[in-house]
Amino acid sequence: MSPKAYIDPGGTGGYPGQRRCRSVGEPAIGTRKWTRLEYERLVEAEILGPGDRIELLGGEMIVKEPQHxxxxxxxxxxxxxxxxxxxxxxxxxxxxxxxxxxxxxxxxxxxxxxxxxxxxxxxxxxxxxxxxxxxxxxxxxxxxxxxxxxxxxxxxxxxxxxxxxxxxxxxxxxxxxxxxxxxxxxxxxxxxxxxxxxxxxxxxxxxxxxxxxxx
CATH class of the missing domain: 3.90.1570.10 (tt1808, chain A)
Structure with missing residues (x-):
């Protein structure tokens, strides 16, 4: 799975820690947190680049606010x-x-x-x-x-x-x-x-x- 898949597990668009709705009986979606060193390795390997506009906050990769x-x-x-x-x-x-x-x-x-x-x-x-x-x-x-x-x-x-x-x-x-x-x-x-x-x-x-x- 691509590292970017962890940016928004479940595709809800919510912020980290925000509750994500799921159907009754549906198993919880597991998420993976990243360390800063792991994140820096992704940048060094050019898996993440400037165009991705990502920052690591509390172990989660978050898309930054658009530049209006x-x-x-x-x-x-x-x-x-x-x-x-x-x-x-x-x-x-x-x-x-x-x-x-x-x-x-x-x-x-x-x-x-x-x-x-x-x-x-x-x-x-x-x-x-x-x-x-x-x-x-x-x-x-x-x-x-x-x-x-x-x-x-x-x-x-x-x-x-x-x-x-x-x-x-x-x-x-x-x-x-x-x-x-x-x-x-x-x-x-x-x-x-x-x-x-x-x-x-x-x-x-x-x-x-x-x-x-x-x-």
Whole structure:
């Protein structure tokens, strides 16, 4: 069976952990989780390529959000704003892999890590100081599923650029929560709109206008 067959077992189109309906008496469909090392081998062997638009989240291969124009524009704006304030000594990446844990290798829309790009020649970054997801059609998924995953990994500063609401949601202070998809969530949640500013935890002296991040 092709590795891609595990992206959506049962063909329901649901998110990981979402309940899948089946007929009474029908046996449950088994699924296989992937480790990050296995996933990277699939990429190295070119079984998975850039055109597949896949990221590994909690052992499951998930198709990324489509790149509609507002989504792509917000990514460019966010990356530009962060590069302006962080400057030398920091690397601001767009949709590049993060070796988050043993079963996750997400590709955040924007991430910030300390150091030079060459520092990560032999291995992907593991602990970004800031992760940003730009959301047009998957706001709930980015809040609940990715938010829990990033909280579990100890990401202390997670932003969602919520395009439909024209807001930036700021998630901080990860804590354990057995009811969350990955057992963790953020206890501090702040929503900011145009006319307000935001400061990254890693660079508290910076002031970024929210309007600079919105398409």
């Amino acid at each position: 124009s507002p989504h792509a524009t917000a990514i460019r704006l966010t990356a530009r704003a962060l590069r302006r304030v962080f400057g030398d000594g920091w690397d601001v990446s767009v949709q590049l892999p993060v070796a988050l844990d043993a079963e996750s290798e997400p590709e955040p829309d924007v991430s910030v890590v300390q150091g030079d790009p060459r520092d990560y020649r032999d291995a992907h970054p593991q602990r970004p100081v800031l992760v940003v997801e730009v959301s047009l059609s998957r706001v709930a998924f980015d809040r609940e599923h990715k938010g829990s995953l990033y909280a579990r990994a100890g990401i202390t500063d997670y932003w969602i650029v919520n395009i439909p609401a024209r807001r930036v949601e700021v998630y901080r202070e990860p804590v354990g929560d057995g009811a969350a998809p990955f057992g963790w969530r953020y206890v501090s949640v702040t929503t900011l709109g145009p006319g307000e500013t935001i400061s990254p935890l890693a660079l508290p002296v910076a002031r970024i206008p929210i309007a600079d991040l919105l398409p």
